Amino acid sequence: MHILITNDDGINSKGIRALRKELRGLGELSTIAPDREKSATGHSLTLIHPIRVEQIGRRIYAIDGTPSDCVNLGVMGILDRKVDLVVSGINNSPNLGDDVTYSGTVSAAMEGTLLGIPSFAVSVTTQDRAEPNFTFAAKFARQVAIMIKEKGLPDHTLLNINVPNVEESKIKGVAITKQGKRTYREELINRIDPRGRVYYWIGSKGIIGKEEDGSDFKAISENKISITPLHLDLTNYVFLKQLKEWDIKL
Numbered sequence: 589m590h591i592l593i594t595n596d597d598g599i600n601s602k603g604i605r606a607l608r609k610e611l612r613g614l615g616e617l618s619t620i621a622p623d624r625e626k627s628a629t630g631h632s633l634t635l636i637h638p639i640r641v642e643q644i645g646r647r648i649y650a651i652d653g654t655p656s657d658c659v660n661l662g663v664m665g666i667l668d669r670k671v672d673l674v675v676s677g678i679n680n681s682p683n684l685g686d687d688v689t690y691s692g693t694v695s696a697a698m699e700g701t702l703l704g705i706p707s708f709a710v711s712v713t714t715q716d717r718a719e720p721n722f723t724f725a726a727k728f729a730r731q732v733a734i735m736i737k738e739k740g741l742p743d744h745t746l747l748n749i750n751v752p753n754v755e756e757s758k759i760k761g762v763a764i765t766k767q768g769k770r771t772y773r774e775e776l777i778n779r780i781d782p783r784g785r786v787y788y789w790i791g792s793k794g795i796i797g798k799e800e801d802g803s804d805f806k807a808i809s810e811n812k813i814s815i816t817p818l819h820l821d822l823t824n825y826v827f828l829k830q831l832k833e834w835d836i837k838l
């Protein structure tokens with residue numbers, strides 16, 4: 589098995605190192621990750637300037653691009669063999685509910701899926717400045733990688749895994765979940781810079797999810813590992829039928 593490891597926290601993050609350490613032995617590992625943090629860059633690809641690639645170790649590359657660029661480059665050209673699995677993470681904050689659309693970590697797994705390769709994303713639900721338990725999450729990722737190798741994943745489907753950031757002994761099991769909804773209030777901070785101009789920070793007063801039964805947020809609130817199967821077809825099929833009835837014409 590040839591595993592491509594990437595992330596959005598950057599090539600030097602502890603999460604990607606933990607992943608590399610635990611996935612060792614499952615096959616050949618290649619790592620391609622952004623040369624700096626690219627969190628919340630979503631599914632963007634770099635199209636308007638060239639992407640530089642620096643090899644910094646055996647099968648380890650840092651690029652000045654996005655997480656999706658990393659997967660694209662790996663699959664389309666810079667690696668010498670076919671990629672069998674894409675693992676993205678371990679992200680140092682949760683990727684739950686509506687936030688998956690912003691996530692570079694989840695988007696890298698989406699990119700792998702679009703390219704026809706089984707892929708999953710893994711995040712630790714670190715909040716504030718807590719120390720993330722990457723080792724446990726990486727061991728769990730190893731287990732999932734083995735299962736995907738055995739069972740495969742359906743087309744256009746990836747797994748989004750969130751591991752509660754608590755001691756291993758406090759984890760209450762694994763929940764297969766649906767994508768939840770966040771309820772936190774967005775906050776836009778505006779301040780004045782030293783030259784008198786206004787600048788903005790997009791922020792939030794903390795992520796609070798609706799703890800709906802069966803959702804990823806609910807699982808994390810119960811100290812369970814959440815695994816959500818995400819599908820890349822975003823079509824709302826129920827509304828598609830209703831929309832036809834609108835009879836929109838030229």
Ligand SMILES: [Mg+2]
Pocket residue numbers: 596597626627628679680681693
């Ligand atoms: Mg990140």
